[in-house]
Amino acid sequence: MFKFLKDKLKQVVSRFSQQVKEEEAAQVSPPVPVSPPAPGPEAGLEEQKRAEPAQVPAPQAPAPLPEQPLKPVQKPAPKPAPRAIPPKQPSSLPYRTPALAPQPALQPPAQPQKEQPAQKKGIFQKITERFTKTIISSQKFDELFTELEIALLEGNVAIEVIEKIRDDLKREIVDTPFSRGRVEDIITQNLKKSISGLFIAPGVDLLARISGKKPFVICFVGVNGSGKTTALAKLGRLLQEQGKTAVFAAADTFRAASIEQLQEHAAVLGIKVIRHDYGSDPAAVAFDAISYARAKGIDAVLIDTAGRLHSNTNLIDEMKKIIRVAKPDLTLFVGESITGNDCVEQARQFSEAIPIDGIILTKADIDEKGGAAVSVSYVTKKPILYLGTGQGYSDLQEFRPEMVIESLGLS
Ligand code: GDP
Numbered sequence: 001m002f003k004f005l006k007d008k009l010k011q012v013v014s015r016f017s018q019q020v021k022e023e024e025a026a027q028v029s030p031p032v033p034v035s036p037p038a039p040g041p042e043a044g045l046e047e048q049k050r051a052e053p054a055q056v057p058a059p060q061a062p063a064p065l066p067e068q069p070l071k072p073v074q075k076p077a078p079k080p081a082p083r084a085i086p087p088k089q090p091s092s093l094p095y096r097t098p099a100l101a102p103q104p105a106l107q108p109p110a111q112p113q114k115e116q117p118a119q120k121k122g123i124f125q126k127i128t129e130r131f132t133k134t135i136i137s138s139q140k141f142d143e144l145f146t147e148l149e150i151a152l153l154e155g156n157v158a159i160e161v162i163e164k165i166r167d168d169l170k171r172e173i174v175d176t177p178f179s180r181g182r183v184e185d186i187i188t189q190n191l192k193k194s195i196s197g198l199f200i201a202p203g204v205d206l207l208a209r210i211s212g213k214k215p216f217v218i219c220f221v222g223v224n225g226s227g228k229t230t231a232l233a234k235l236g237r238l239l240q241e242q243g244k245t246a247v248f249a250a251a252d253t254f255r256a257a258s259i260e261q262l263q264e265h266a267a268v269l270g271i272k273v274i275r276h277d278y279g280s281d282p283a284a285v286a287f288d289a290i291s292y293a294r295a296k297g298i299d300a301v302l303i304d305t306a307g308r309l310h311s312n313t314n315l316i317d318e319m320k321k322i323i324r325v326a327k328p329d330l331t332l333f334v335g336e337s338i339t340g341n342d343c344v345e346q347a348r349q350f351s352e353a354i355p356i357d358g359i360i361l362t363k364a365d366i367d368e369k370g371g372a373a374v375s376v377s378y379v380t381k382k383p384i385l386y387l388g389t390g391q392g393y394s395d396l397q398e399f400r401p402e403m404v405i406e407s408l409g410l411s
Pocket of ligand 1: 229
């Protein structure tokens with residue numbers, strides 16, 4: 001599930017962190033030829049440190065220095081004014097660290113005030129930070145996000161969701177110093193935090209609600225072929241497993257064979273179907289099913305409706321009438337996860353036409369991208385209640401945001 005997006009995110013984040021590492025290494029080594037031309041043992045060591053930032057943490061350690069002391073020699077003549085570092089360093093280093101500078105209590109105690117020590121310390125700290133901290137500028141972040149944005153778009157994530165992720169990451173990452181070597185981790189953790197925040201709508205404890213009202217009426221709406229009938233049958237089975245009784249209302253009187261399809265499921269599950277003829281008023285079917293449930297003391301009425309596009313005014317009006325007559329306790333939009341942005345757009349349009357309480361995303365088992373699951377709740381402000389994960393009756397998983405986080409490799 002969601003493998004495509006998972007792989008893409010991983011690639012982009014790793015590539016970026018690699019790029020940051022390389023740039024840091026480049027920034028630190030070539031341009032500042034601190035050591036004078038005369039080689040000497042110290043010079044080799046300095047070069048080594050700059051070229052190998054990871055080795056710095058123990059600043060005073062001798063460090064083996066065999067490999068390539070050749071660099072200074074290779075540069076023949078340029079160098080206009082090489083040894084001008086000391087005066088400029090204090091204020092011009094881009095790597096200021098807000099946290100480290102004001103730490104008076106931690107200074108080594110027995111260092112009163114000698115000539116240079118204080119100054120030397122400042123420089124030393126800054127150099128150390130330069131080796132140990134990463135700061136991502138706004139410009140660098142934009143570079144990262146361009147790639148991330150493409151990955152998210154390819155993964156069918158909705159534009160407004162991408163914008164939210166961008167704002168979240170930018171706020172957390174830009175100009176915030178963090179330990180070197182942690183770029184990938186920091187970005188991943190912030191992505192996780194941002195995506196977790198997309199599932200803002202509270203879930204619905206369906207079973208508790210069904211226990212609270214009899215009959216509890218659930219209406220399933222969505223476009224054709226999205227998996228409404230299958231989801232309805234799965235939910236009927238789930239209710240049975242919880243000791244609840246249900247009746248199905250065959251309120252899709254529009255599409256040929258829809259009633260028979262529902263009846264087939266009902267026969268397997270041993271659930272009663274209330275049906276009228278094709279072409280009859282679906283609201284009347286729903287009404288009859290509710291009356292039947294009331295009369296028989298049945299816990300839940302599950303209403304199957306015809307698939308429709310928001311642009312089909314007649315069918316949308318018909319759906320509004322079903323809602324008016326049946327007054328469902330819960331109206332669920334059923335959308336195909338694999339259709340990505342289309343699914344999100346449909347959910348938005350349905351929820352503008354009628355009050356939607358929650359979403360079932362079907363075919364999550366064959367969705368490699370995952371954009372709909374990431375986006376739909378944020379866009380509609382409605383919770384995803386279940387994921388359809390196959391064609392069997394038990395292939396219905398209660399939705400948890402952590403599933404998405406895990407499937408995207410962000411946990
Ligand atoms: P409806 O027109 O909205 O009622 O859609 P159906 O319930 O008839 O489903 C359309 C097709 O999608 C059927 O072949 C179902 O078996 C299939 N389907 C429904 N839910 C899922 C699911 O979660 N995973 C997979 N792989 N197929 C599903």
